[in-house]
Structure formats: structure tokens, C-alpha cells
Amino acid sequence: MWRVLLPPVIALVLLVQAAASSSARTRAASTCPPAADVLKGVYHPQRLTVLSPCKKAAGTVMHIKHEGGTGDGDLHIQLKLDPAYASLKNAENDSGQGGNLVVEYMQRDGGHLPRPVVGQHVVLKGAWVLDTAPSHGWREIHPVWSVTVSGHTYKSGPQNGGSPPNDNASNSEADCVDHGHACTGY
Secondary structure, rough: OHHHEEEEEHOOOOOOHHHHHHHHHHHHHHOOHHHHHHOOOOOOOHHHEEEEEEEEEEEEEEEEEEEOOOOOOOOOEEEEOOOOHHOOOHHHHHHHHOOOEEOOOOOOOOOOOOOOOOOOOOEEEEEEEEOOOOOOEEEEEEEEEEEOOEEEEEEEEEEOOOOOOOOOOHHHHHEEOOOOEOOOOO
């Protein structure tokens, strides 16, 4: 009797495993927006060259600077990458950012992504870009789609609005809109 039941049971187990794997891939993919929307809500998006619309990075927060005043209002975060993610940075990250990957939490992320803390380990998903603005040239995760801190995942993205593409650093913070309201920011 077991010989008759064993093949259908094995087939059922394999089917359940395949469905669970597919469901996990769908959840992971839904974190990242469609490629066409990657820079939606980013001011002056031409300054960013998208290397990958959805990239994972993990590391320890080394420094945080709020780019307010004449800046764009983003949180400029230096992330010391875990060894498995070291290839995400380039020579400009090494020379201009203390060997760290730059991560930018945009104004629209306030209220959606928690403000990180220096020394905190985070796992991120976001657009992996090259910032070609004058005196930059480093790689970044910008925008961030999700951050996992202490086992809890928070999400943000273009569905939360942002700044008009023709804005610049000096007015993008004031012009940021999140679901029809001024962005909370950091």
C-alpha cells in the first residue's frame, strides 16, 4: 500500500514547496517598483545612472547627515557594507565616502522608513545608482524601497510621492508631496 501512496505524496510535497518558493519570489519582487518608476519622485533624476533597479545591500550605519537648509532634505547615510556586498561600491566611495556605500532616505520616506541609528545593522533594497553630480561619482542605494531593522521590514517608494523631476537640491524638500500632503521628512 505504501508503494502506491508514496509517489502521490512526494508529488504533493514538491508542489507545496514550489508554491511556497514562488510566493516568496513574488513578495520579494513586490518590494521593488517597476523599472520605469525607479526614479519617480527623485528631483533631477538625470544625475543618477541606474545600475540596477532593485539591489539588496546589508551593513552597519557609520554616519548620518540630514541634507537640510540648502540641501535636498534627504538623509545621507554612510553604510559600511557586509563583506558579501563590498562590490556595490567603487573607488569614489572609498576616497570620498570613507569606504562606505551611500544610502539616501528621501523626504517621502519620513513616516515610512525609520530614521537609522549609527552602529545599527540594516538590510536594504533599493535602486543601485551611480551619482554623476559634480564632485560625486560614487555609488548609492537611492531611492530605498525597504529596510529591515531588528527583524522588522519597513517599505517606501514612488507610491509615496516625492519631488518634481525639474526641482533642484534647494527646493526639492519644500516641494515634496506624500499622498497629497507635504512630506514628513526627517
